[in-house]
Structure formats: C-alpha cells, structure tokens
Amino acid sequence: MTLGRGWTGGQNFRPAREVDVVYGHGLVNSESANWPRYVAVTTPTAWKTAQPYIAQQPAGVSAVSMLDWDHLEDASNALPDDAEMVIGIGGGTALDASKYVALKKDLPLRLVPTAVSTGAIIHGVFANWKGHSTVGDSEFWPYCDFEHVLVDYELILEAPWYLNTAGIGDVLCMYSGISEWRNQAGVGDTPPVDQELIRPTLEYYRDLSAQFPKTLDSQGDLTTESVGFIMKSIHERDDRQLTSPYASGAGHSLTQVLEEVLQTGLIHGEVAALGGVAVCWAADDYEELVGFLDECKVRYRPSDMGLEKDQLRAVFDYAKDFYPARGIDTILAREPLTDSRFEDFWKFIQSV
Known part of the structure; x- marks a missing residue:
C-alpha cells in the first residue's frame, strides 16, 4: 500500500479503515529489537512509561508539550539527522x-x-497549530500516513483507566449530531430526520454501551479485552458515524474552543x-447520550476533569462566536449557553 504525505491536502490522508493496527502482548519489546536507527517523539510521562518496554534505545528523543508548530520545529531540529525512522510514543x-517530525525529516513513521484515547491513532492528518489555536482547515493541513500502529496491551493498561475510556468518549460524542438534527427539524429549520439514515449509527452507539x-x-x-474494544471503536468510528x-x-x-480559551x-x-452532552442538553435530548457515557465509564462532568465553573463559562461565552466564524451551524451558537442558560446547564451537569 502506498502511504501518502504532504504539507497540504490533509483531507487526502489514508482512510482509517485501511490503517494496519497490530494487537498483542509484548509487541513493543519484540518489534523495537528490530527497529532501524530511530528517533522517538513523545511526552515526558509517556516516555517514562514506555522505556521499560523498549528493547533498543533511540538515537534521540524529543519530548513535546504542545502542538504549536514553532515548538514542533524546535523538537525536530533537536533530533539527529541520520535516523532511518520516527516512532511516535x-x-x-x-x-x-511525530507526524510533523516524520514529514519534516522525510522518514517513515x-x-x-x-x-x-484519541483519533490521532488512526488519522494521518494533523492540524496547523499557532500557539493554542488552529490555523485553516484540513484542506490546508498536512498529513503523514504511518506504517502501522502497535497496540501493546500491557503498555496501554499502565495508563489511568480514564485516559483509555476517553477514547470511547471521542466516538460517542458524535451522537450530538443526531440531537442537533432532531432539534432543528422540530422547529422546521431542516427536513425531517431520516430515521433510516440515523438508525445504523444509533444502533452502533447502543451496542457499544451494552457490550463495553x-x-x-x-x-x-x-482488561486487555477492554483495550481491544476501545481501539476497535476508534478504528471504525469514521465509517460508523452519521454523515x-x-x-x-x-x-x-x-x-478546540476550550484549548483556545484556556490555553491548555x-x-x-x-x-x-x-x-456532546452540552449540545444534547441544549437540544433537550440528553438522556441517551449520558447513559452511553456512564455505561462506558467516560468522564464528562467538569468536576471529574478539573474544570472550574468560571472556566467553563468562558468556554461557552467564546463558543457562540467560535462556531459561526468557522461556518458551523449549531445550537451552541443559535441558543448559546451563556448567562442564565449557562447557570441552568451548570446545575444540570453538576447533578446528572
């Protein structure tokens, strides 16, 4: 299979369904023993966790803290130029x-x-970040398809459980699109909801929450079965979500709104x-999504995430302008969660 890459044309990344995901025990140790001279791109905590699993140490390590391109350029320049491969950890x-570094150095990844925990595992596209804000959209973003993904059960189970269940949150949040459509159809702003179109997606979300x-x-x-289940849901989400x-x-x-406002x-x-819960609450259609998230042990309550009331208020204040500026038609802009509506949402999200 030909792997694509480029500094623009991000929408051309390889479809997730074609990504080679390898599952197993002891994978990192066995494969790293045969890696060519390589450099690692990682974060401090991830590197500390992964090191005992790695049989052959890298020629260089760059530990990043954000995705700002100036920061990534420094991280790339700090690595030796004689490596034969980049490993993202x-x-x-x-x-x-790691996609940025592999593209910059023209090395396999x-x-x-x-x-x-995230779709970054199966998507070659990555955003252009300036500080804590993205620039442009996927048409102008780069992409770097990678050879394969190693899902090493023991390594992944070392992460706090909520980092892993967040991966299902990244899938289930798209239920909110169905709520948006139902809400708009209810007031006559869109055609009636196509029940046959949404049925496979709804059944999929219901099955996830029942089986997990x-x-x-x-x-x-x-368990290892849990890790495989979450990864599979991430791997197939693009084909399963409603379009x-x-x-x-x-x-x-x-x-993105939160990152721009809180700068973290x-x-x-x-x-x-x-x-997703905020959209569904605003559309008065939240009970099913909340049930899905609770069944799948996904944290979404601000108190669990370390998010203060005034911080969330600032996020939603900014959201009412963020979405229209990017051409996103959403209830969070039409009926923003500001002032008394924010207070009502805060009471809800604290008590649900």
Whole structure:
C-alpha cells in the first residue's frame, strides 16, 4: 500500500479503515529489537512509561508539550539527522507531533500509543497549530500516513483507566449530531430526520454501551479485552458515524474552543464528551447520550476533569462566536449557553 504525505491536502490522508493496527502482548519489546536507527517523539510521562518496554534505545528523543508548530520545529531540529525512522510514543499530542517530525525529516513513521484515547491513532492528518489555536482547515493541513500502529496491551493498561475510556468518549460524542438534527427539524429549520439514515449509527452507539461493560473484570477494571474494544471503536468510528449536513460535529469541536480559551488541553475525549452532552442538553435530548457515557465509564462532568465553573463559562461565552466564524451551524451558537442558560446547564451537569 502506498502511504501518502504532504504539507497540504490533509483531507487526502489514508482512510482509517485501511490503517494496519497490530494487537498483542509484548509487541513493543519484540518489534523495537528490530527497529532501524530511530528517533522517538513523545511526552515526558509517556516516555517514562514506555522505556521499560523498549528493547533498543533511540538515537534521540524529543519530548513535546504542545502542538504549536514553532515548538514542533524546535523538537525536530533537536533530533539527529541520520535516523532511518520516527516512532511516535504517547497520546494524541505525541502522535501528532511525530507526524510533523516524520514529514519534516522525510522518514517513515510508526505509532506506539500509550493510551487508546484519541483519533490521532488512526488519522494521518494533523492540524496547523499557532500557539493554542488552529490555523485553516484540513484542506490546508498536512498529513503523514504511518506504517502501522502497535497496540501493546500491557503498555496501554499502565495508563489511568480514564485516559483509555476517553477514547470511547471521542466516538460517542458524535451522537450530538443526531440531537442537533432532531432539534432543528422540530422547529422546521431542516427536513425531517431520516430515521433510516440515523438508525445504523444509533444502533452502533447502543451496542457499544451494552457490550463495553462486559469487557471489564469482576472489580469493574479494564482488561486487555477492554483495550481491544476501545481501539476497535476508534478504528471504525469514521465509517460508523452519521454523515449529514444537518448533523453538526459541534460537540466534538468544543475541544478546540476550550484549548483556545484556556490555553491548555484537557483530555481530548473527555472534553469531546462534555461538548456532546452540552449540545444534547441544549437540544433537550440528553438522556441517551449520558447513559452511553456512564455505561462506558467516560468522564464528562467538569468536576471529574478539573474544570472550574468560571472556566467553563468562558468556554461557552467564546463558543457562540467560535462556531459561526468557522461556518458551523449549531445550537451552541443559535441558543448559546451563556448567562442564565449557562447557570441552568451548570446545575444540570453538576447533578446528572
């Protein structure tokens, strides 16, 4: 298979369904013994966790803290130029940073996630970040397809459980698009909801929430089966989610809003889940999504995420302008969660 890459044309990245994901025990140790001379792009915590699993140490390591391109350029320049491969090790930040470095150095790339928490594991596209804001859209973003992904069960189970269940949050948050459509159809602003079109997606989300608890052990902890289940849901999500001009992805996009406002990133899938719940609450259609998230042990309550009331208020204040500026039609802009509506939402999200 030909792997694509380029500094623009991000929408041309290889479809997720074609990504080679390798599952197993001891994978990092066995494969790293045969890696050519390589450099690692990671984060401090991920590198500390992964090191005992690696049989052959890299020629250089860059530990990144954000995705700003000036920062990534420094990270790339700090690595030796005689490597033959780039290995991305960590969560979404590290994996997207490794795509930048591999593209910059024109080297093949492999990914070693330390948590199954984000779509960065299966997407070659990565955003152009200036500070904590993205620039442009996927048409002008770069992409770097990678050789394969190693899902090493023992390595991933070292992560806190909520980092891994956040991966399902990144999938289930897209339920909010269905709620957006139902809301708009209810007031006559869109055609009636196409029940046959949304049915497979709804059935998929319902099946995820019914089957995931069966993967847990007798104490309710994650198992290797849980890791495989979450990763599979991430791998197939692009083909499973609803595609319709009436089903906004605004819930998921709250991740960008929060990053711009707070100048920091929380756990991506948890913020996406919170965004999904906010959309569904505003559309008065939240009960099913909340049930899905609770069944799948996804954190979405601000108190669990370390998000203060005034911080969230600022996020939603900014959201009412963020979405229209990017051409996203959403209830979070038409009926923003500001002033008394924010107070009502805060009471809800604290008590749900």
